[in-house]
Amino acid sequence: MTDMHRQAENGLNAPRDNPANEQYQPSNPYYRSKLSTTDHDTIYLTNPLPPSSEIGIDQIPPLEFRELTALIARNFGIHIGQNKVTLLTGRMYPMLKKYNFASHRACIDAIKRDNTGELLSELVNRISTNHTAFYREEAHFRLLMEKVLPDLVEQKRRIGFPDIRIWCAACATGEEAYTIMFCLRKFLGAEYDKWQAGVLATDISAEALRTASKGIYNAARMEPVPMDVRLNCFNQLSPDSFEVKASIRREITFRRLNLVSDAFPFRKPFDIIFCRNVMIYFPRPLRENLMARLRDWLIPGGYLFIGHSESLSGLNDGYSYAAPAIYIRS
Numbered sequence: 001m002t003d004m005h006r007q008a009e010n011g012l013n014a015p016r017d018n019p020a021n022e023q024y025q026p027s028n029p030y031y032r033s034k035l036s037t038t039d040h041d042t043i044y045l046t047n048p049l050p051p052s053s054e055i056g057i058d059q060i061p062p063l064e065f066r067e068l069t070a071l072i073a074r075n076f077g078i079h080i081g082q083n084k085v086t087l088l089t090g091r092m093y094p095m096l097k098k099y100n101f102a103s104h105r106a107c108i109d110a111i112k113r114d115n116t117g118e119l120l121s122e123l124v125n126r127i128s129t130n131h132t133a134f135y136r137e138e139a140h141f142r143l144l145m146e147k148v149l150p151d152l153v154e155q156k157r158r159i160g161f162p163d164i165r166i167w168c169a170a171c172a173t174g175e176e177a178y179t180i181m182f183c184l185r186k187f188l189g190a191e192y193d194k195w196q197a198g199v200l201a202t203d204i205s206a207e208a209l210r211t212a213s214k215g216i217y218n219a220a221r222m223e224p225v226p227m228d229v230r231l232n233c234f235n236q237l238s239p240d241s242f243e244v245k246a247s248i249r250r251e252i253t254f255r256r257l258n259l260v261s262d263a264f265p266f267r268k269p270f271d272i273i274f275c276r277n278v279m280i281y282f283p284r285p286l287r288e289n290l291m292a293r294l295r296d297w298l299i300p301g302g303y304l305f306i307g308h309s310e311s312l313s314g315l316n317d318g319y320s321y322a323a324p325a326i327y328i329r330s
C-alpha cells in the first residue's frame with residue numbers, strides 16, 4: 001500500500017452532520033451562485049429519462065422544485081435551470097419509486113431528516129451524469145506520456161525522490177483513472193515498482209464509484225483501449241466483458257469526495273491533478289473557489305488537467321498555461 005493509499009483511507013468518508021439541512025447563507029458563494037441565470041445552465045440533465053407525462057407521474061410542484069434545486073446547488077454545486085422541471089421530474093422518478101415516496105414533498109422531507117447521507121447520495125446518483133470513456137480527450141494522454149511524466153520524473157530523479165502522486169477528481173465510473181494508470185505504468189516500465197506511484201480517484205457518486213472499483217467494462221467501452229493495453233492490463237471474462245487486472249486495480253484508491261463541500265483530507269500535495277468535465281457544471285464563483293483549492297494541493301511545477309471545453313480564463317491565478325487544457329502551478 002502506498003503512502004497515498006494510506007492517506008486516502010483516512011477520513012475521505014468522515015461522517016458529517018446532515019448537510020441537506022444547512023442554513024441558507026446569502027454570503028456563501030455556492031448559494032449565491034444558484035441565483036445566477038447567466039452561468040452554465042446545467043448540462044447535467046441533457047440525457048433525461050422519458051418526460052414525466054409519458055411515465056405517468058406528476059411534475060415537481062414549483063415550491064418543491066425550488067427547494068430541491070436549492071438543496072442540490074447547496075450540496076453539490078450543480079445549478080439546475082428553472083426550465084428543467086420536466087427533466088428533473090424524470091430523474092427523480094426512480095428515487096421516488098425505490099423508496100416508495102408518495103410525493104416529492106415526502107422525498108424532500110425525508111432527505112432533510114436523513115442523517116446517514118444515504119438519501120443525499122441517492123439524489124446525486126440520480127442527477128449526475130457520469131459520462132466518461134477510456135482515453136477521453138486523447139491528446140491529454142499523449143501529452144502526459146510525452147511531456148508531463150518525462151518532466152516530473154526527471155525532476156524527481158534529480159532530487160532522488162521517486163514518488164508520483166496523481167489525483168483524478170470526478171473520476172465517474174473509473175475509465176479516466178485507469179487510463180492514467182495505464183500511462184504511468186507504460187511510462188515507468190520495469191522501474192514502476194521502484195516508485196511510490198499511485199492514483200487517488202474520487203467522485204461524488206457512490207454508484208459510479210462502485211462500478212469504478214469493480215473495473216469491469218463491456219466491449220463497446222473497450223473500443224478506445226489500444227490492443228497492447230488490453231492484453232497487458234485486462235482479463236477477458238466473456239466475449240462482452242473485460243476486467244481490469246487486480247494488480248492494476250489495487251494501485252488506484254477510489255473514494256467518495258464532494259469537490260464542493262468536503263474539506264480535502266490530504267496530507268501531501270499532488271504532482272498531477274485531473275479535474276476534467278466537472279466544473280463545467282459549476283457556476284463561476286464555485287469554479288473560482290475550486291481552482292484555488294486545487295492549486296493549494298498541487299506541488300509548485302505540478303500539472304492541472306481540465307476538460308477541453310472548460311476554461312481557466314480569469315480563474316488562472318497561480319497557474320501558467322502549458323498546453324490546451326493543461327496548466328502548471330506557478
Ligand SMILES: C[S@@+](CC[C@H](N)C(=O)[O-])C[C@H]1O[C@@H](n2cnc3c(N)ncnc32)[C@H](O)[C@@H]1O
Pocket residue numbers: 075076077078128129130131132133136169170171172173176202203204205208257258259260261275276277278307
Ligand atoms: C461528466 S463526468 C466526467 C468524468 C471524467 N472526469 C471525464 O472527464 O471523463 C462528471 C463527474 O463529476 C461528478 N461530480 C459532479 N458534481 C460533483 C461534485 N460536487 N464533487 C465531486 N464530483 C462531482 C459526477 O458524479 C460525474 O461522475
